[in-house]
Amino acid sequence: MNNNAQLADRKFIIGGFFVLIAIVYIIRLFYLQVIDKSYEASARNNALQTLTEYPPRGFIYDRNGKLLVINEASYDLMVTPKLVKGCDTMALCEILEITKEEFLKRIKKACQAPNSPRKQSIFEKQMSSATNAKLQEKLYRFRGFYVQSRTVRKYPRPIAAHLLGYIGEVSKEKAEKDSYYKEGDYIGISGMERSYEEALRGKKGTRIVVKDVHNKEVGRYMNGKYDTAAVAGKPLYCTIDASLQEYGERLMKGKKGALVAIEPSTGEILCLISAPGYDPNLLVGGKERNKNFAKLVYDSTLPLFNRAIQAEYPPGSTFKLIDALIAQNDGLINRSTMYPCARGYPPMGGKPKCHPHGPVDLVNSVAQSCNSYYSYVFREIVDQKKYPKFIDGYNHWRDMVMSFGPGTKLGTDLPYDRPGKVPSVKYYDKVFGKNGWRSNTIVSLGIGQAELLLMPLQMANVVATIANRGYYYIPHTVKGIGNEKEIDKKFKEKVYVGVQNQEAYTNVIDGMQRCFDAGTAYYSRIPGVVACGKTGTAENPHGKSHAVFMAFAPREKPQIVIACLIENAGFGGTWSAPIVSLMIEKYVTGKVTRPELEKKMEAVDLIQGKNLITTEFH
Amino acid sequence: MALRRNENSLFYGVDRITVITYTLLVLMGWLNIYAAVYNEEHKNILDISQKYGKQLIWIAGAAILAFSILVIDAGFYTVFAYWFYAIILLLCLLVPFLGREVKGSRSWFRFGDFGIQPAEFMKFATSLALAKFLSNENLIVLSRYRLRFKDLFKNYKNTFIAVTFLIVPMLIIKVLQDETGLAIVFVAFIIVLYREGLSINILIFGLITVILFVLSLVVAETNTLLIWMGVITACGFLFIRRTKKNILFAVLIYLGAAGVVLGTNYVYEHLEPHQRVRIDVLLGRNEVDLKKEGYNVNQAKIAIGSGGFWGKGYLEGTQTKYDFVPEQDTDFIFCTVGEEWGFVGSSIVVILELFLILRVVFLSERQRSPFSRIYGYGVASILFFHLCINIGMTIGLMPVIGIPLPFFSYGGSSLWSFTILLFIFIKLDANRLLILR
Known part of the structure; x- marks a missing residue:
């Protein structure tokens, strides 16, 4: 005590000392809570999970309001491998009907690039609602897993697969470039699904949920204050006539080729068929999708290939219409101009060849499809006096042709369309050497052969231009998006071509009408409809000629134009014209009065080589 | 007359400020336990299947205890100080054999749903015993005496006895019950010894040892550390008279320090793996896996850090409510405070606890009786040690040692033991004017 x-x-x-420690602690608290913001983010990551709400994709209707594409509910089981802990593997395997090895394999796959153990990836795709129900019951036992509901496409009518396109998982590159998508999302890959992806997909929503340490959902964060609602995709009203499309696909069955119909007064595509086609329901997903897809990819008839907009074909004789129009426009020929034909083009020793027929004037040259006539016409255009150098003449011809669409991308709303080919001077200089070629060298261009290549859609557009007598609307597939009936303005504007001489059109159309009345399409006359058409037999290096036919009807106020090409089928009048005529009849009159022809055309299988039609038309 | 009545009153001389602070802390503690355990299904605060329901019972029990302590004559605690110590020590000895095993440790007597941990009560018993001993015997204080080896035991006899009072329960609790947290608390009594005359050299020696321990763990290269220490020692020669004795002394110090450094590695290697990990976590050694050994502290920091300045609001904490923080109702209760009440709330809790401790120190110093004073310092030291370790570990300044936050954490034993601890002192303080010894 001392x-x-x-x-x-x-x-x-x-x-x-007590006070000092307390001050140190309070400073530390100030640092943790006020200065260092990183803990807030960590806390969010801990307890909050942002779930994506996928909106239903927009429906697609045909021009008459019939449903072409709808949705079906589908459930994906997602896994975040890093969060998987003490999972009841046995029970999960049982529900999904997989083996434990398969389970481990999938987990491993989810861990490897491009997936990551920290990221969600799909464990089981598109489960049925029954499986989902079973799973939901026990989901709390599968830590690290959760069910993502989505929708998959369903097609009430198994038609128009190429035109509608399909959806699939977004590519890694796209997901990286576009922040809207994350891996595993679906995106329109082809057709209208691709072109109108933004309208159709709607807007993803987010829901922030609070999860406890066992990954169990325990509620919504701040009562959903920061959630965003998913916005449903807009419905698409397309220009397709479902019944015409269906009918066309029936007729094109067993053939390789394409058929495109357009309403010339609007540029609306009425049907777009690429044959052989496939049932779009095959590619909606589920376990079957990949199998089906592989099957289609490896099919030698290329069913996934959209021939209507991607296949380049020589147009053959149908191209003569353009020559006839240009030559008249330039004042080089008129209705009564005649050229000699000696079963071929005389100046070149009878090449290109021609079939036997009497001397023809302009109208009959169209109806009879005279090769010699159009060889002369082509030379008249290229070698006309206005252009001292024939190269300028050639360029003039090329420009005029291209104004009708060939050689350029039409700018439709379908993805992956191609320009086709109208060879340039440069091209020929390369092939034949400078000054190594003359108009006669390339005279077969005049009859739609040589290097000339068009898409079936471009062919249809050429007919539409003729039916409209000098202009076309860019062919398109959509009439309206969502509630707005508005579409891209460019589809509402007339595109004028280089030939505006109305008489020239009249003469050519007369020839096309005579083609049905007394020409190469005589056997495909349509009762009660004044139709105008042109046959083509496109020689090509792949075997037998392609059968081409294009037509429009009725002659006055045309309602429909059709271009049809059947690969390696031979003469256009034999194969394509009947199909086109049946479709015109169905569309214009609403019924078909030639059931026998219909049955015949339907039954023909040109792919398998079964040829039921024995009569050869010329 | 009025004075007389007051003297007879049960609450005569009771320090109201201390009682009010205590009450505030207990109530705040309960509110936070409710928040930590809270879920939508069990909202009834009286639901004794839930921890907040049980805690209400513990609080009621604590109130009865406090009341009883005030009723009993203050002399009782002085007279029976050793008895308390002996009886509770005996219970601590017996509990490993009679008690039921809970989470691998045999430190609980269980009565149905409720359990009692005698080791908790060892705190006040040791305080009493130490107070009794030190109030009768003086410690040799200040380094006034020359350090002579033969006198060592004679001079420091009382110090050794006092330390024995601490070491015995520590060993029993650590070795027999394997409750490191409860055992380590007794280190707090060094503060009492210091107040009562323990040489400051010993504290400095202890401090240096701790610093060397930390340094040798933080500095990866032991050799580097030894070289630097050598350099510092050599520099020391510039300031001392270079007599033989001084040089020998300096060399001895260096060797001692080197011994600590080398010993540290040895001790560290021989620690239990989980203890080694806790030290690693605290010192940021190696790569700490935040999913495993670093989980607790990291989650605790996240919970507290995410509270921000004002906090997320009562019952709005996501981290604690949804069990991300382990033990969020007991040892990590401070996380709930930090998350839901923010910097403001957690500072208030720290300040309130500190205020109570300083109040106890203040009251101790006004005691006439050394017994009351020493006991008071015991109370303050234990409360402070809990505060320091408990909050320190949640904010990553201390290793994780499982001890509760006084008056806050869920648990009957700790609440009751702290209540007894504090109220005996309040009673002693209330009685101070009546003691004329």
């Missing part, structure tokens, strides 16, 4: 006074001072040291 030194208590001295020791009493130690209370200050002790008290000071």
Whole structure:
């Protein structure tokens, strides 16, 4: 006790020490809570999970309001491998009907690039709602897993697969470039699904949920204050006539080729068929999708290939219409101009060849499709006096042709369309050497052969231009998006071609009408409809000629134009014209009066080589 | 007359400020336990299947205890100080054999749903015993005496006895019950010894040892550390008289320090793996896996850090409510405070606890009786040690040692033991004017 006074001072040291530690702690707290913001983010990551709400994709209707594409609910089981802990593997395998090895394999796959153990990836795709129900019951036992509901496409009518296109998982590159998508999302890959992806997909929503340490959902964060609602995709009203499309696909069955119908007064595509086609329901997903896809990819008839907009074909004789129009426009020929034909083009020793027929004037040259006539016409255009150098003449012809669409991308709303080919001077200089070629060298261009290549859609557009007598609307597939009936303005504007001489059109159309009345399409006359057409037999290096036919009807106020090409089928009048005539009849009159022809055309299988039609038309 | 009535009153002389602070802390503690355990299904605060329901019972029990302590004559605690110590020590000895095993440690007597941990009560018993001993015997204080080896035991006899009072329960609790947290608390009594005359050299020696321990763990290269220490020692020669004795002394110090450094590695290697990990976590050694050994502290920091300045609001904490923080109702209760009440709330808790401790120090210093004073310092030291370690570990400044936050954490034993601890002192303080010894 003697030194208590001295020791009493130690209370200050002790008290000071207590206060010092408390101050250190408060400073530390200030740092943790106020200065360092990283803990807030960590806390969010801990307890909050942002779930994506996928909106239903927009429906697609045909021009008459019939449903072409709808949705079906589908459930994906997602896994975040890093969060998987103490999972009841047995039960999960049982529900999904997989083996434990398969389970481990999938987990491994989810861990490897491009997936990551920290990221969600799909464990089981598109489960049935029954599986989902079973799973939901026990989901709390499968930590790290959760069910993502989505929708998959369903096609009430198995038609127009190429035109509608399909959806699939977004590519890694796209997901990286476009922040809207994350891996595993679906995106329109082809057809209208691709072109109108933005309208159809709607807007993804997010829901922030609070999860406890067991990954169990325990509620919504801030009562959903920061959630965003998913916005459903807009419905698409397309220009397709479902019944015409269906009918056309029936007729094109067993053939390789394409058929495109357009309403010339609007540029609306009425049907777009690429044969052989496939049932779009095969590619909606589920376990079957990949199998089906592989099957289609490896099919030698290329069913996935959209021939209507991607296949380049020589147009053959149908191209003569353009020559006839240009030559008249330039004042080089008129209705009564005649050229000799000696079963071929005389100046070149009878090449290109021609079939036997009497001397023809302009109208009959169209109806009879005289090769010699159009060889002359082509030379008249290229070698006309207005252009001292024939190269300028050639360029003039090329420009005029290209104004009808060939050689340029039409700018339709379908993805992956191609320009086709109208060879340039440069091209021929390369092939034949500078000054190594003359108009006669390339005279077969005049009859739609040589290097000339068109898409079936471009062919249809050429007919539409003729039906409209000098202009076309860019062919398109959509009439309206969502509630707005508005579409891209460019589809509402007339595109005028280089030939505006109305008489020239009249003469050519007369020839096209005679084609049905007394020409190469005589056997495809349509009862009660004044139709105008042109046959083509496109020689090509792949075997037998392609059968081409294009037509429009009725002659006055045309309602429909069709271009049809059947690969390696031979003469256009035999194969394509009947199909086109049946379709015109169905569309214009609403019924078909030639069931026998219909049955015949339907039954023909040109792919398998079964040829039921024995009569050869010329 | 009025004075007389007051003297007879049960609450005569009771320090109201201390009692009010205590009450505030207990109530705040309960609110936070409710928040930590809270879920939508069990909202009834009286639901005794839930921890907040049980804690209400513990609080009621604590109130009865506090009341009883005030009723009993203050002399009782002085007279029976050693008895308390002996009886509870005996219980601590017996509990490993009679008690039921809970989470691998045999430190609980269980009565149905409720359990009692005698080791908790060892705190106040040791305080009493130490107070009794030191109030009768003086410690040799200040380094006034020359350090002579033969006198060592004679001079420091009382110090050794006092330390024995601490070491015995520590060993029993650590070795027999394997409750490191409860055992380490007794280190707090060094503050009491210091107040009562323990040489400051010993504290400095202890401090240096701790610093060397930390340094040798933080500095990867032991050799580098030894070289630097050598350089510092050599520099020391510039300031001392270079007599033989001084040089020998300096060399001895260096060797001692080197011994600590080398010993540290040895001790560290021989620690239990989980303890080694806790030290690693605290010192940021090696790569700490935040999913495993670093999980607790990291989650605790996240919970507290995410509270921000004002906190997320009562019952709005996502980290604690949804069990991300382990033990969020007991040892990590401070996380709930930090998350839901923010910097403001957690500072208030720290300040309130500190205030109570300083109040106890203040009251101790006004005691006439050394017994009351020493006991008071025991109370303050234990409360401070808990505060320091408990909050320190949640904010990553201390290793994780499982001890509760006084009056806050869920648990009957700790609440009751702290209540007894504090209220005996309140009673002693209330009685101070009546003691004329």
